[in-house]
Amino acid sequence: MAAAAADASTAPPAGKGKKKLIIILVAALVLLGGGGAAALMVMKKNAAAAAEDGEEAPVAHKVESxxxxxxxxxxxxxxxxxxxxxxxxxxxxxxxxxxxxxxxxxxxxxxxxxxxxxxxxxxxxxxxxxxxxxxxxxxxxxxxxxxxxxxxxxxxxxxxxEDAADEDAGAKSKKKKKKRAAVxxxxxxxxxxxxxxx
Known part of the structure; x- marks a missing residue:
């Protein structure tokens, strides 16, 4: 009887490891979602600012994974x-x-x-x-x-x-630049x- 009680006391509690894993996974998902949301907000803000200035939004940060x-x-x-x-x-x-x-x-x-x-x-x-x-x-x-x-x-x-020389030349002459295919x-x-x- 004493041996059975000793075995029960040394055995790890069931489910404790799974709870810790679930907490870690949820925290990681929250951090990744928050980072993605922040990046999306920054891109929208840059696009809105560019639209107000009458120019096209920069595409440098629009890299698809x-x-x-x-x-x-x-x-x-x-x-x-x-x-x-x-x-x-x-x-x-x-x-x-x-x-x-x-x-x-x-x-x-x-x-x-x-x-x-x-x-x-x-x-x-x-x-x-x-x-x-x-x-x-x-x-x-x-x-x-x-x-x-x-x-x-x-x-x-x-x-x-992003060439500063091209921007200056574009400000002096109102010629539209040809769009190149995105690389x-x-x-x-x-x-x-x-x-x-x-």
Whole structure:
């Protein structure tokens, strides 16, 4: 009788592990839903602001994910970057860890062969930034957009640049630009795992 009582007291309570798993899954779904809702609100706000100015909404952030349902996304973690910034008053540097989210595991494997060129392009972007630009959220978002463009350039995928010269020329002459077909970018998101400016 005492042995049966001892066995019952050492056995883990039934259902406790399942409850913990359910709580973790619900929390993860809430976080993912909130992030998606926030991104949707930002895109709508940008489109509304562009409509008020009489120009078309930028399409740089409208990257469709072609990940298969039920499969986790594919990530390509890059080694951390440490680079001197373009500040003229003082010497400042940034340490940035970047992870790229791609829509296809085959493309992630393909990227590994181009990694020296990809890292070089990202280092060139970072070296031309000032600490003031990178301290602002908008500066980090612009950096993420540039990284998305430069990460695929060595592989022969050319995405449209936002050219200040074209905007100035467009303001002087009212010619309409020809629309190009949208180029698919296999890099769907840029995630910053570490972002230190000193």
């Amino acid at each position: 072609h990940a298969k349902p039920g499969q986790p996304p594919t990530y390509v973690a890059l080694d951390p970057f440490t680079v001197n910034l373009a500040d003229k008053e003082t010497e400042r540097f940034a340490q940035v860890a970047v992870t790229l989210e791609v829509d296809d595991p085959k493309f992630a494997e393909q990227m590994k062969g181009y990694m020296p060129s990809i890292r070089s392009n990202i280092l060139m972007i970072l070296a031309h930034k000032t600490s003031a630009e990178l301290l602002e959220r908008s500066g980090k978002e612009a950096l993420a957009t540039e990284i998305m463009r430069e990460a695929v350039r060595p592989m022969g995928i050319e995405l449209d640049d 698919h970018n296999p890099v769907t998101h840029v995630h910053f795992a570490n972002f230190i400016i000193q």
